[in-house]
Amino acid sequence: MADRPYTLLSCCMSIDGYLGGGTEKRLALSNDSDFDRVDAVRATCDAILVGAATIRKDDPRLLVRSRTRQDERVARGLGPSPIKVTVTERMQLARRSSFFAVGDAEKLVYCASASVARARNRLGQVATVIDGGQPVEMRRISEDLHARGVQRLMVEGGGIVHTQFLTADLADELQLVVAPFFVGDSRARRFVSDGMFPWNPGRRATLAEVRQIGDVVLLRYALSERFETDHEPLRRR
Helix, strand or coil, X not given: CCCCCEEEEEEEECCCCECCCCCCXXXXXXXXXXXXXXXXXXXXXXXXXXXXHXXXXXXXXXXXXXXXXXXXXXXXXXXXXXXXXXXXXXXXXXXXXXXXXXXXXXXXXXXXXXXXXXXXXHHCCCCEEEECCCCCCHHHHHXXXXXXXXXXXXXXXXXXXXXXXXXXXXXXXXXXXXXXXXXXXXXXXXXXXXXXXXXXXXXXXXXXXXXXXXXXXXXXXXXXXXXXXXXXXXXXX
């Protein structure tokens, strides 16, 4: 049995590899059809993870939006939406953010060891605060989530979190959507930052699917041997 969840990374970026614009204003990269596809994928997962920077900048709700999909989850004995998970080193999280304030799903906050006491004092009433190591280690988080019953984990960013999961070789699948325009602003966040990635010119990732969704394109990459066996149930849903 694997000691970590099946881990799916989901991201939408511009043609030049940015996750948004260079200002505080949120930039919509995808379209309604792709948002619905992402909602369908969320509904198959046990937990959704984002970094603290994504919470601060985008204020995501991280909920399954479709009532039909919510009802299907409840019929399987699950909550309407997956567990919400975030990771933070500096503990710059506001209790009023949608991550904490919206929805009844369980909330987990993994923080650096030195910040655990402060995090529990600030967030203990709205989330479960967990020691993620010093510094925070994604493998430790993955193993802890697995021990808590998370079998399928969806990672929705941002760039730092994607980089950490990929460089640690903790990803089984990447769903990368490309929007049909350029951002052209180096102040914006990129999909990933510098790092030693397992997939390189000597070890190419396997492109499993290419799909046009309106004016965006979905590229699905198999990043581990677990992809094929875990991919089939997702297709049948």
